[in-house]
Amino acid sequence: MARYKLVVIGASAGGLTAIEKLLAPLPKDFGLPIVIVQHISPDSENYMVTLLNNNLALRVKEADEKEVVKPGTVYIAPPNFHVFIEEDLSITLSVEERVNFSRPSIDVLFETAAISIGNQVVGIVLTGGNQDGAMGLKMIKDRGGLTIVQSAEEAQVAIMPSIAIKTSHPDYVLTLSQISDLLLRVAGDFNPM
Amino acid sequence: MKTPSPDEINKIELDLLLEAVYKGYGFDFRNYSKAHILRRLTYFQNVNGLQSFSQVQDLILHNKSKMKELLGELSIKVTEMFRDPAFYLTLRKRVIPLLKTYPFPKIWIAGCSTGEEVYSMAILLREEGLLKRTQIFATDFNEKAIEKAKKGVYSIDKIKHYTVNYQKAGGKNSFSDYYRVIDNRVEIDPGLRQNVQFALHNLVSDAKFETVNMISCRNVLIYFNKELQDRVINLFTDSLINGGYLVLGMKESLLFSSKSGLYKTIDNDRKIFQKKLLGEK
Structure with missing residues (x-):
C-alpha cells in the first residue's frame, strides 16, 4: 500500500457539518496533515477555524504563507486566497484569478498537491453544488494518489460528489464515517510508530 | 537506467526553461514558488498549443514577442482598487x-x-x-x-x-x-x-x-x-x-x-x- 504524506479535502454547500463529522473521530496525533478548501465568502472571517478547534481533537488553523504542514493539524484555506502545495509540503497562498468561480478553489489545491507529491496524496471530495474538485481529483487519481468521494446519497448537496465520481472514477465512494475509518487505516500505515 | 515519470520530466524541463529565460532575457524566476510558476507556464503551454516546456523554451528563445507574452503570464495581474x-x-x-x-x-x-x-x-x-x-x-x-x-x-x-x-x-x-x-x-x-x-x-x-x-x-x-x-x-x-x-x-x-x-x-x-x-x- 502506498505511503501517504498529505490529505486534501474539498467541500462546498453543506461542507462545514460534513467536515466536522468526518474529522471528529480522528485523534490529535493523527499521522497526516490535512488541508481543506471549503468555499466561503471572500469577506467572511474564517469562523470555521474557531468552530472546528472547539469540536475536534485535531489542531485547526488557517493556512499560513510558506508554512510547512504538519501531522495532526488541519489547515483551512483563508477566504479569498488559493492554496498551493509545494514539493516540500509548504504552502503558497495566491490571489490569482478565481477558478470555477471560486477563490479558494478545490481544483487548485488538488492540482498543485497532485503535481508536487503525486501518489503520496489522499484527495477527498465532499458535499457541494458545483463542479470544483472533480478535475483536481482526477489529477490525483492519474498520479496514483488515493481518491475518495462522499456518497452522493449521503451528501447534503449531491452535485459536487456526483460530478467528481463521474470525472475521476475515484478509488472509493463512501459515507463520512467510512471515510474516517479509511483515513485512520491509511495514516496508521504511514506512521507505524 | 531509471525511467523518469512524466511529472519528473516536466520539472526538469521547467528548470531548464527558467534557466533559458534568465540567460536569454535576464528575468530570474528561479526563486519563485514552483507550484505557481508551474501553473502559469502550463497555461501558457496549453494556449500556445505546445506539448512540453522544452517546446516553450524553443519558442521563447527564438521569438521575443512570445517572451513578452510569457512575462505577462508570469506577472500577477489580479488587483483591485482599495483592495482590503x-x-x-x-x-x-x-x-x-x-x-x-x-x-x-x-x-x-x-x-x-x-x-x-x-x-x-x-x-x-x-x-x-x-x-x-x-x-x-x-x-x-x-x-x-x-x-x-x-x-x-x-x-x-x-x-x-x-x-x-x-x-x-x-x-x-x-x-x-x-x-x-x-x-x-x-x-x-x-x-x-x-x-x-x-x-x-x-x-x-x-x-x-x-x-x-x-x-x-x-x-x-x-x-x-x-x-x-x-x-x-x-x-x-x-x-x-x-x-x-x-x-x-x-x-x-x-x-x-x-x-x-x-x-x-x-x-x-x-x-x-x-x-x-x-x-x-
Missing part, C-alpha cells in the same frame, strides 16, 4: 498623519501591476491633502501592465465593487468624483497621476530604486520563496529612510527576513511595519 479596505482605513489613521510631517514625502509602490493600487493611494493622499507634495514611484517588471497603469482606464464592471471598497476604506467623498465613464469603461481622473512616475523595475534583479518614506508591496512576496523574500526585504530596507513605513499584503510578513529586527509592527493584521529610528529598540 481595512488596510487603507488603518493607513489613513496611523500612517498618513506621520507622512504629513515630512515636507515632500516619497512613496514607492512596488509591483504596481495595472495601477489600481496606485490610484487608490493617490485618492487617499488627495483626501488627506497630501497628494500635491507627494512623489509616487510606481514600478513593475511587466511592461504591458505599466502601460495600462499609465492610462488609468478600467472596465466599468468593477466600479460597483470598488465603490463599496472605497466607502469601507474611509473614503470622504463620492467615489464617482474620481472617474468619468466612457462607453463601458471608466477613466480615472488624470490629475491623480500628476506626481506619479511609472517605471519598469524588477524586484528580483534590479538595484535600489529611490530612498523613500513608504514602500507598498502587496501580494508580490507570496510568489517568492523564502530566500528571495529575504533579498527583496533587504532591498526595501536599503530604500527606506529610518522611520519609514513598509506595508505588505494581508498574508505576507517579515518572518523570513534577516532584517525583521530593524522593524517594529504598527498593525500586524494590516501588515503595516515601520523601520526603526537609529538606536530605537
Whole structure:
C-alpha cells in the first residue's frame, strides 16, 4: 500500500457539518496533515477555524504563507486566497484569478498537491453544488494518489460528489464515517510508530 | 537506467526553461514558488498549443514577442482598487498623519501591476491633502501592465465593487468624483497621476530604486520563496529612510527576513511595519 504524506479535502454547500463529522473521530496525533478548501465568502472571517478547534481533537488553523504542514493539524484555506502545495509540503497562498468561480478553489489545491507529491496524496471530495474538485481529483487519481468521494446519497448537496465520481472514477465512494475509518487505516500505515 | 515519470520530466524541463529565460532575457524566476510558476507556464503551454516546456523554451528563445507574452503570464495581474479596505482605513489613521510631517514625502509602490493600487493611494493622499507634495514611484517588471497603469482606464464592471471598497476604506467623498465613464469603461481622473512616475523595475534583479518614506508591496512576496523574500526585504530596507513605513499584503510578513529586527509592527493584521529610528529598540 502506498505511503501517504498529505490529505486534501474539498467541500462546498453543506461542507462545514460534513467536515466536522468526518474529522471528529480522528485523534490529535493523527499521522497526516490535512488541508481543506471549503468555499466561503471572500469577506467572511474564517469562523470555521474557531468552530472546528472547539469540536475536534485535531489542531485547526488557517493556512499560513510558506508554512510547512504538519501531522495532526488541519489547515483551512483563508477566504479569498488559493492554496498551493509545494514539493516540500509548504504552502503558497495566491490571489490569482478565481477558478470555477471560486477563490479558494478545490481544483487548485488538488492540482498543485497532485503535481508536487503525486501518489503520496489522499484527495477527498465532499458535499457541494458545483463542479470544483472533480478535475483536481482526477489529477490525483492519474498520479496514483488515493481518491475518495462522499456518497452522493449521503451528501447534503449531491452535485459536487456526483460530478467528481463521474470525472475521476475515484478509488472509493463512501459515507463520512467510512471515510474516517479509511483515513485512520491509511495514516496508521504511514506512521507505524 | 531509471525511467523518469512524466511529472519528473516536466520539472526538469521547467528548470531548464527558467534557466533559458534568465540567460536569454535576464528575468530570474528561479526563486519563485514552483507550484505557481508551474501553473502559469502550463497555461501558457496549453494556449500556445505546445506539448512540453522544452517546446516553450524553443519558442521563447527564438521569438521575443512570445517572451513578452510569457512575462505577462508570469506577472500577477489580479488587483483591485482599495483592495482590503481595512488596510487603507488603518493607513489613513496611523500612517498618513506621520507622512504629513515630512515636507515632500516619497512613496514607492512596488509591483504596481495595472495601477489600481496606485490610484487608490493617490485618492487617499488627495483626501488627506497630501497628494500635491507627494512623489509616487510606481514600478513593475511587466511592461504591458505599466502601460495600462499609465492610462488609468478600467472596465466599468468593477466600479460597483470598488465603490463599496472605497466607502469601507474611509473614503470622504463620492467615489464617482474620481472617474468619468466612457462607453463601458471608466477613466480615472488624470490629475491623480500628476506626481506619479511609472517605471519598469524588477524586484528580483534590479538595484535600489529611490530612498523613500513608504514602500507598498502587496501580494508580490507570496510568489517568492523564502530566500528571495529575504533579498527583496533587504532591498526595501536599503530604500527606506529610518522611520519609514513598509506595508505588505494581508498574508505576507517579515518572518523570513534577516532584517525583521530593524522593524517594529504598527498593525500586524494590516501588515503595516515601520523601520526603526537609529538606536530605537
